[in-house]
Amino acid sequence: MPSDERTAAPRADGFEPTLKLHPISWVFVAVNHIKQFVFALVAAALLGSNRDAGLWWPLWIVVPLVAAAIWHQWVFRYGFSDRGLVIHEGLIFRNVRTVDYERIENVDTQRGVLHRLLGVAEVRVETSSGGKPEALIRVLSLADVDAMRERIFERRGVGLGAAAGAADAHAGAETETLLELPPAELVRYGLIDNRGMLVVAAVIGFLVQSGYFEDMEERGPPPWLGSLPWESLAALGPAGPVLLALLALAVLIGLTRVLSVIVALVTLYGFRLTRTGEDLRTRFGLLTRVSLTLRRRRIQAAHQTATLLHRLFRRVSLRVDLAGGPGHGGGQESPGQTTQRELWLAPLCPPEDAERLIRAALPQVRFDGLEWRALAPRARRRIFRLLSGMWLVASSLPALLATDGAWPLVIVLGPLPLFFMHATLYVRHTGWALHEEFFALKRGWLTRKLSVTPRNRIQSVRLSESPFDRRHGMASIEVDNAGAASVSHRLVLRYLPRDDAERLAQALYRSGVGGEPLAARARA
Amino acid sequence: MSGPSDSRIEQAAGGDGGPVEAVSAEAIVDAVERGESGEDRPVDPRTVAVWRWVALLGSLPAAAAAGVFTISMRLAGGPLGEILWMAYPLLLAALGVNAWWYPAARYRRLHYRLDPIGITITDGILWRTQSSLARSRIQHTDISQGPLQRRYGVATLKLYTAGSRFTKIELPGLAYGDTVALRDRLLEDQEGDAV
Numbered sequence: 001m002p003s004d005e006r007t008a009a010p011r012a013d014g015f016e017p018t019l020k021l022h023p024i025s026w027v028f029v030a031v032n033h034i035k036q037f038v039f040a041l042v043a044a045a046l047l048g049s050n051r052d053a054g055l056w057w058p059l060w061i062v063v064p065l066v067a068a069a070i071w072h073q074w075v076f077r078y079g080f081s082d083r084g085l086v087i088h089e090g091l092i093f094r095n096v097r098t099v100d101y102e103r104i105e106n107v108d109t110q111r112g113v114l115h116r117l118l119g120v121a122e123v124r125v126e127t128s129s130g131g132k133p134e135a136l137i138r139v140l141s142l143a144d145v146d147a148m149r150e151r152i153f154e155r156r157g158v159g160l161g162a163a164a165g166a167a168d169a170h171a172g173a174e175t176e177t178l179l180e181l182p183p184a185e186l187v188r189y190g191l192i193d194n195r196g197m198l199v200v201a202a203v204i205g206f207l208v209q210s211g212y213f214e215d216m217e218e219r220g221p222p223p224w225l226g227s228l229p230w231e232s233l234a235a236l237g238p239a240g241p242v243l244l245a246l247l248a249l250a251v252l253i254g255l256t257r258v259l260s261v262i263v264a265l266v267t268l269y270g271f272r273l274t275r276t277g278e279d280l281r282t283r284f285g286l287l288t289r290v291s292l293t294l295r296r297r298r299i300q301a302a303h304q305t306a307t308l309l310h311r312l313f314r315r316v317s318l319r320v321d322l323a324g325g326p327g328h329g330g331g332q333e334s335p336g337q338t339t340q341r342e343l344w345l346a347p348l349c350p351p352e353d354a355e356r357l358i359r360a361a362l363p364q365v366r367f368d369g370l371e372w373r374a375l376a377p378r379a380r381r382r383i384f385r386l387l388s389g390m391w392l393v394a395s396s397l398p399a400l401l402a403t404d405g406a407w408p409l410v411i412v413l414g415p416l417p418l419f420f421m422h423a424t425l426y427v428r429h430t431g432w433a434l435h436e437e438f439f440a441l442k443r444g445w446l447t448r449k450l451s452v453t454p455r456n457r458i459q460s461v462r463l464s465e466s467p468f469d470r471r472h473g474m475a476s477i478e479v480d481n482a483g484a485a486s487v488s489h490r491l492v493l494r495y496l497p498r499d500d501a502e503r504l505a506q507a508l509y510r511s512g513v514g515g516e517p518l519a520a521r522a523r524a
Numbered sequence: 525m526s527g528p529s530d531s532r533i534e535q536a537a538g539g540d541g542g543p544v545e546a547v548s549a550e551a552i553v554d555a556v557e558r559g560e561s562g563e564d565r566p567v568d569p570r571t572v573a574v575w576r577w578v579a580l581l582g583s584l585p586a587a588a589a590a591g592v593f594t595i596s597m598r599l600a601g602g603p604l605g606e607i608l609w610m611a612y613p614l615l616l617a618a619l620g621v622n623a624w625w626y627p628a629a630r631y632r633r634l635h636y637r638l639d640p641i642g643i644t645i646t647d648g649i650l651w652r653t654q655s656s657l658a659r660s661r662i663q664h665t666d667i668s669q670g671p672l673q674r675r676y677g678v679a680t681l682k683l684y685t686a687g688s689r690f691t692k693i694e695l696p697g698l699a700y701g702d703t704v705a706l707r708d709r710l711l712e713d714q715e716g717d718a719v
Binding site for chain 2: 323459460461462463464465466467470478480481482483490505506508509510
């Protein structure tokens with residue numbers, strides 16, 4: 001935890017931080033303050049009853065914000081004491097924060113367009129406590145950031161024997177590039193990823209919110225609709241509307257994909273994964289340039305995802321979970337920051353590169369010679385029955401309504417082969433493997449996910465049985481580590497044979513004692 | 525727990541080279557002497573009374589509200605009032621079963637098991653769970669007692685991990701003294717990084 005002390009304490013310590021923020025910092029601090037008020041400001045401007053005063057009267061709120069920002073820059077000081085990074089801030093209530101060098105995990109930067117124009121960066125000093133950064137320094141010049149990195153990592157080596165090696169590696173600064181994504185690859189990523197859909201949804205949401213669709217009736221059809229060649233469409237007969245609908249769908253899909261490509265190019269531009277000593281670092285972004293450090297000992301799990309589209313392009317996506325990573329523990333990020341960020345190892349890479357990259361994050365992982373184990377023999381039948389049963393209930397009403405001819409039968413029985421196929425393929429592509437050092441599980445056939453977590457990262461293991469599990473002699477297992485925050489990457493495996501599950505749970509539970517704690521004890 | 529014989533899974537785990545064997549034979553003998561033999565133990569039976577009171581007190585407002593609604597509907601006349609009037613005893617019976625039978629059944633299912641590595645808690649009647657936690661993973665612990673628990677001398681042990689999904693693992697219903705003893709046993713001689 002940060003030691004927040006009153007001003008008296010560091011004086012006793014004999015250390016006063018003297019370094020100042022970049023002279024232009026107040027702009028960024030003010031912009032960040034204003035961002036929090038922007039919705040209130042816009043709402044006030046649009047809805048305000050006091051129209052006579054003009055649209056701009058709420059902007060008076062901005063004045064104190066700017067003043068506060070200038071004052072913040074005026075009082076903010078940082079410095080490097082013997083123990084750690086010292087930050088001195090506070091408008092009225094003074095606050096001195098000391099972050100020990102040994103505990104600093106990352107010094108990450110983020111740079112928007114304005115930052116890059118002015119040659120400055122927003123700095124986040126992170127420790128392993130997770131959630132929000134331990135210190136947010138807004139903003140420093142690039143030279144100061146480099147100096148800060150150097151001081152922090154150089155000091156970290158002193159007095160911490162074990163980390164000396166890491167510090168040497170830093171000093172050596174031998175940086176190896178593991179992956180780079182050229183624009184062509186980003187286009188591919190955009191085509192695979194569906195982020196454009198979100199943009200379209202957001203636009204539609206905005207139009208609905210703003211009452212665009214409600215006004216439509218009054219406005220009548222837009223003039224450009226009349227100029228379309230409706231006659232030729234009518235000549236097509238009944239096929240016309242179908243064709244039109246298909247065309248509209250194609251345009252919509254095409255549009256979302258184009259948007260996805262643009263979003264991918266902007267957000268991931270120049271993606272680079274590098275390794276310096278023990279650290280992995282990713283850098284990406286066209287407008288906002290992000291630099292993230294993935295410290296190897298904080299990595300809890302690695303996930304590989306391959307959707308149908310990934311496989312079409314012969315690619316996979318790789319991401320990692322960090323201990324206390326974003327979204328962990330509900331830590332309040334400071335405002336104006338994206339709270340959830342994907343921790344990419346590789347947004348996109350060929351499947352044959354996946355193992356190499358995963359091993360860069362988790363060196364103990366080896367996929368060759370891994371003995372994959374299957375689900376319970378009756379899992380396929382159970383999944384099929386579950387889907388069919390649910391479908392029978394859901395489809396009985398429409399089937400009763402469609403009384404003519406064979407339709408009821410088609411509705412009720414039609415999807416059953418599909419369910420059978422799903423059950424078969426799901427079971428075939430789902431399984432687990434237990435290695436001496438790590439636990440791996442794969443699941444799904446349409447979207448295939450593979451996750452690996454080192455056994456010495458496992459926090460706890462839960463075996464659970466529903467009444468249905470008990471009837472079939474099955475159980476499910478969930479493994480918890482310090483980083484599995486996102487719902488879609490939980491380490492869960494269902495439909496295991498009860499005995500296997502029990503033994504697997506025991507083996508995983510016992511592996512918690514090995515690894516680091518024992519190694520630490522041996523060192524001591 | 526199933527012995528380490530027949531386990532293909534242990535083999536998959538790297539034969540006998542796994543971290544399990546890091547625990548020495550003396551440590552295991554020592555553990556057995558201290559009651560960490562790895563056998564399932566029940567919690568204190570007095571906890572059943574606590575749960576019954578809690579369930580009873582919890583159902584009273586629901587029963588009262590449903591009763592008032594039923595009577596007013598019946599006074600208003602119509603078929604719905606009659607149906608509710610007939611169904612009301614069923615509701616009371618269900619609440620009664622919930623308050624009387626359920627706590628006893630849960631007590632029969634709730635077990636904990638302490639072994640040299642850590643603790644395993646088995647809980648649940650229909651949906652059953654078995655949570656295992658190595659003692660080196662415990663970040664901190666709480667012992668909490670509600671007013672009813674104090675009256676009956678039982679407590680809830682809460683074990684916190686650095687995990688993300690199951691950050692808190694609870695064992696309710698041990699006698700207060702046993703809870704403290706269990707906590708001390710879980711916390712003794714552990715060092716190192718719990719992440």
